[in-house]
Amino acid sequence: MIETSIDSIPNIFQDLRASFNAGKTKSLAWRKKQLEQLFKMCDEQKEVFASAAYADFHRPTAETLLFDCGVIRNECIHVLNHIDEWARDESRSDSLAYATMDKYIHPEPFGICLIIGAWNYPFLLTLSPLVGAIAAGNCVVLKPSELAPNSAAITATMVERYLDPSCIRVVLGAVDQTQTLLKGDINHIFYTGSTSVGKLIMKAAAEKMVPVILECGGKSPVYIADDANIAVTAKRIAWGKTINCGQTCVAPDYILCSKTTESRLIPEIVKAWQSFYTDNPSNSDSYCHIVNDRHFERVKRLIDSTKVVYGGQTDAKQNFIEPTIMTNVNGNDKVMQEEIFGPILPIVTVNNENEAIEFINARPKPLALYVFTSNNNLAKTIINSTSSGSTCVNDVIFQIAPPCLPFGGVGESGIGNYHGKNSFDAFSHSRSVAYSPTWAERLIAKRNPPYTKKKTAS
Ligand code: NAD
Numbered sequence: 001m002i003e004t005s006i007d008s009i010p011n012i013f014q015d016l017r018a019s020f021n022a023g024k025t026k027s028l029a030w031r032k033k034q035l036e037q038l039f040k041m042c043d044e045q046k047e048v049f050a051s052a053a054y055a056d057f058h059r060p061t062a063e064t065l066l067f068d069c070g071v072i073r074n075e076c077i078h079v080l081n082h083i084d085e086w087a088r089d090e091s092r093s094d095s096l097a098y099a100t101m102d103k104y105i106h107p108e109p110f111g112i113c114l115i116i117g118a119w120n121y122p123f124l125l126t127l128s129p130l131v132g133a134i135a136a137g138n139c140v141v142l143k144p145s146e147l148a149p150n151s152a153a154i155t156a157t158m159v160e161r162y163l164d165p166s167c168i169r170v171v172l173g174a175v176d177q178t179q180t181l182l183k184g185d186i187n188h189i190f191y192t193g194s195t196s197v198g199k200l201i202m203k204a205a206a207e208k209m210v211p212v213i214l215e216c217g218g219k220s221p222v223y224i225a226d227d228a229n230i231a232v233t234a235k236r237i238a239w240g241k242t243i244n245c246g247q248t249c250v251a252p253d254y255i256l257c258s259k260t261t262e263s264r265l266i267p268e269i270v271k272a273w274q275s276f277y278t279d280n281p282s283n284s285d286s287y288c289h290i291v292n293d294r295h296f297e298r299v300k301r302l303i304d305s306t307k308v309v310y311g312g313q314t315d316a317k318q319n320f321i322e323p324t325i326m327t328n329v330n331g332n333d334k335v336m337q338e339e340i341f342g343p344i345l346p347i348v349t350v351n352n353e354n355e356a357i358e359f360i361n362a363r364p365k366p367l368a369l370y371v372f373t374s375n376n377n378l379a380k381t382i383i384n385s386t387s388s389g390s391t392c393v394n395d396v397i398f399q400i401a402p403p404c405l406p407f408g409g410v411g412e413s414g415i416g417n418y419h420g421k422n423s424f425d426a427f428s429h430s431r432s433v434a435y436s437p438t439w440a441e442r443l444i445a446k447r448n449p450p451y452t453k454k455k456t457a458s
Contacts, residue, residue, distance in 0.1 A: 132423025
């Protein structure tokens with residue numbers, strides 16, 4: 001793996017600070033140019049990116065083209081269409097008491113932002129936050145995950161080729177590099193990854209008193225009511241569970257449904273998987289593999305063969321795990337103790353929505369929660385009785401696509417959010433500005449000592 005030398009990191013910060021202090025990134029023309037270049041990079045180099053992710057974890061080309069490059073390009077277009085409006089000072093007014101002051105919010109960049117990415121969507125999770133950081137006028141250090149080394153290396157090469165290296169840099173490496181960056185001259189941290197490392201990032205942020213956004217994970221439940229359209233439900237869950245081999249932060253982690261629904265659901269999910277990947281997914285170029293040996297062993301250990309009703313085959317040589325369904329699962333099973341992050345679908349049976357709500361609320365707040373039902377009132381009851389980063393009714397994962405909706409966690413699944421305008425806000429300080437006119441001195445005279453009864457009377 002190519003690594004950035006620790007010794008070179010202080011110089012990177014020196015260069016970025018000089019550019020920021022010179023006001024380079026504050027210019028709207030500079031921001032737009034960088035966003036256009038980022039769009040161009042994700043268009044011209046999409047096949048190169050896809051090859052790197054394929055080399056890293058047998059990731060299907062289409063998944064990189066659609067879910068990384070395509071999404072980043074759309075994000076660039078959306079931001080370019082709105083940046084003039086978002087970057088403008090926003091006038092504010094309130095009570096008559098302060099009517100003499102001219103008041104507005106001036107969005108200002110933080111300075112140098114550190115973006116730490118996870119490996120599972122290796123381009124999206126560094127470059128999508130980058131869109132927001134550029135739009136808001138920041139300098140940026142990107143730290144892609146070392147677990148997808150080919151993707152990380154090509155990110156470094158292309159960012160240097162397409163974007164302004166005096167303001168945007170990539171540092172390659174693992175814990176040592178990240179820890180050095182966290183002690184560096186940073187003004188903001190945007191982190192994507194596990195909750196356990198997220199807590200370390202937050203401690204480091206506290207030491208420097210810099211704001212932090214944490215995009216973490218967790219077990220995202222799916223509740224399926226008996227009135228759900230089972231054929232559509234099964235196909236959508238089958239898709240969400242196995243794209244990227246289940247290594248998606250908002251993947252449906254486990255199902256809660258009645259015994260009757262379970263028996264209708266399983267054959268439909270199997271049918272969907274076979275239509276996606278054939279009977280032999282280990283030969284399918286549309287089926288992704290597990291990222292490395294350590295994660296392969298971890299996911300494999302979650303499979304209890306006595307509870308498998310479909311799948312369960314593994315092949316250590318290619319880090320392959322077959323799409324797998326487990327039944328008779330309860331909260332004490334190993335597969336229910338941690339985020340699965342793999343293609344295993346456990347089904348926990350419940351008698352009704354109240355039992356499902358109780359089960360969900362007894363666990364940490366998830367990044368996503370999914371409800372399948374044809375009754376919108378039931379969906380609302382579940383939404384109002386639980387908490388999650390986001391929710392999609394009658395689908396999975398899709399709620400994170402529209403740029404008008406913020407994406408982020410709550411509780412252990414994360415702090416803060418981004419996408420669209422929320423990305424601009426995530427990387428901006430909302431600076432309050434008020435102009436107090438000198439002609440109004442008489443109107444505010446009662447604030448001055450000596451304090452008399454008359455002055456405090458009303
Ligand atoms: P990870 O926590 O192992 O690593 C994330 C990043 O942190 C990497 O860049 C890594 O180099 C760095 N890192 C690791 N250990 C560190 C340490 N001790 N000190 C400083 N930096 C360190 O996460 P991962 O395995 O790459 O990703 C999987 C997790 O990320 C899952 O829980 C998943 O749900 C979550 N995730 C969340 C989102 C989201 O948007 N909410 C997206 C993708 C993944």
